[in-house]
Amino acid sequence: MAGHGTFQPKNPILKWLERRLPVLSLMHDSFVVYPVPRNLNYWWTFGGILSFMLAVQIVTGVVLAMHYTPTSSGAFDSVEHIMRDVNYGWLLRYIHANGASLFFLAAYIHIFRGLYYGSYKEPREVLWILGVIIFVLMMATAFMGYVLPWGQMSFWAATVITNLFSAIPGFGRAITQWLWGGYAVDQPTLQRFFSLHYLLPFMIAGVVVLHLWALHHVGQGNPLGIDVKSDRDTVPFTPYATAKDNFALICFVILLAWFVFYIPNFLGIPPDNYIPANPLQTPPHIVPEWYFLPFYAILRAIPNKLLGVVALFGSILVLFFLPWLDTSKVRSARFRPLYRQFFWVFVAVCIGLDYLGSKPAEGGYVIVARVLTAYYFLYFLVILPALGYLETPRPLPASISEPVLPEKSAAAVAMGARAPERKG
């Protein structure tokens, strides 16, 4: 549902531009008059939050790159130079490091919102797939970014993860050495990671544009999961969604500020990363960033090296097929009582896997990790396909506006009107 309104500027300069490149009416159609369902809840604000966080990461990243030295001999010292001598360098570094964590927090909430409300279902399959692509790009970006400070954890996380590729039979070692640019993680690896870390966010931005285009073409989902039937079901994006997104964003920024100013090393920078990288000494516990821990737990749950790697990539790959794995015609979990329970268990499983990823892979931890990994794959590959047939969904309301608005005849609704209904 692209916006209906056409924006006619009165200013002659803007008119001149509009005739040649209608960017103003594009903005107007997309973010002012664009109709959104009136019943969106706060789980729908995370798209806007994510866009903001992407901008924050790009801006802080670009200015950090003005002071960073991407060499194995200079990287650690350059980060300390940023923290100590660059004006507000400490602030920029902490925003960038904690911003990455909060970027993933928002992404996970955004994804789980999608899982709960069936945002990946017809006609939003491509929208969902673009989102998974963004998620994969985010993971690659974050992984490479973490290597750049060249601390102990940076170096050894890079070593462990790049070594995964050696599990590929046949040319695994060749691929790994190609990634490294040498026989181990070293200067060539660091420098190429810097180049790609700078590049990927702009690719993410490009896919985000496609993601927004796909979204605007089909329109937002909503908590009821039913299609928009008429103008009564929607409100214009500005000021309704804008005001809500703005408030939610500020709350999110408060959370970011809490980390940046008061506990800046809590999430992202473990003590080991304040020790310069030493290829001859492995830290006792190599732990990836918290947002990678569920996948790390899945990797280590499988006793076989190659199958573990397959499971790791499989756990992400399975997301691409979700629109077809979930066979239910009902979108929102509000009307799917059985699905809802499995969903919450899935949430608990993911949190459990996150916790286990930080623990040593021994004893009881491994057993639980295997159970949780089994559920993870069963959820997508068995439970979701089966539920579509086995579950009896609750009856859906007739329309979005029906539960909230008093009855009005269709004629009373002005053509293309955006005015909210008055009572009485």
Add this chain to the structure above:
Amino acid sequence: MATTKAAEQPTRRDFLYIATSVVGAVGAAAAAWPLINQMNPDASVLALSSTEVDLSPIVEGQILTVKWRGKPVFISHRTKKEIDEARAVKLSDLPDPQPDEARVKKDKEQWLVVIGICTHLGCVPLGHEGDYAGWFCPCHGSQYDTSGRIRKGPAPANLEVPPYEFASDTMIRIG
């Protein structure tokens, strides 16, 4: 939009929106400042903003070139002849009139300290060269005298005298 309501209560609602927008704008400006300020010279650069030079090894007639803030600085231990030549010049002959006395420290006239960057387009002039026994810039032919003043050529101004102080008779601090 909500224009029908606006006519009934314009001021209260508008004030809230205006207040929110203003606070937001203030926040945006405050957030922008560190992003801009980080490009300013950092603490380690500022720490190197002054250089001390020991004058004792510079013999009469010698010009020493030192680096200050990334730029060359000429320290010329002038002979009496050079000082007299500089003082004898009529100010009206100078494209950028400035008496020699104004370019050196009192009682230390044998020491001329100038930034070694041609005021034309930034090349480093060669010492003890040119028609005025001062400096000659090979890029476009500007010529400076024994007080570092422009005499001939496309350069518009005299060689700049940096801020400096005598820490002692044999030590100057530039910057």
Add this chain to the structure above:
Amino acid sequence: MRKTALILACALATASSAVAEEQALAPRQSWSFAGPFGTFDRAQIQRGFHVYRDVCSACHAMKHVAFRNLAQPGGPGFSEAQAKQVASEYRINDGPNDKGEMFDRPGRLSDFFPSPDPNEQAARARFNGALPPDFSEIAKARGAEAGFPWVVFDAVRQYQEGGPDYIYAYLTGYGDPPAGVTLPPTQFWNNYFPGHRTAMRPPLQNGQVEYTDGTPTTTEQYSRDVTAFLMWVAEPHLEARKRIGFQVMIFLIVFGGLAYLSKKKVWADLH
């Protein structure tokens, strides 16, 4: 289903304490720089600097700290003249001069603290293969995370002092090895060092460093003061960070309140 999930979560939490931690967690100390309004005790970190200079700097470098940092705001509060004086007491290797030789000269404000050894190998040769770690970030490079769920409380309590707690515990944690354990002469028993066998002999003794402000000259006091100093070394902008953080939080709460009221006003028409 939900109950199962909850039981699962509890099981995981208790499992963490079941896995034996052979390492004692450093007990928590109270530090002046802890908490949202924490600041450095200037006198304390000045004393700590003296301990570093008189005792630790013989073996430990601090290469990211410059003499000018001693005079910057939020630090030990030396004047620029005092910092210059400290700098001039050090010999800094510089060069090459016009003859192509390296030479030693007195330190300047812009210089960084020189390392006691020219390189890592020389340091290791001095200490039987052990390398005394550089002190620049050591207060952030140490400290163990408390298990779940305590770690959540730490996030709310803003606990960032794991490093200083560990360093203080280590410095005051030397003791005799348990019965039946003998250590070679190059190793010393420490209750908090991972593995207990540390290569540094107890560095502090009572009365070793002179304090001019009447503070007791005990090992415990030295440990406390040098730890606080090392926290400043690792986080020189800590005070500015917390101060600006407070301003930002107040601003965001006000802005958030306005945004909330605006949102409510915008949406009021719809119902």
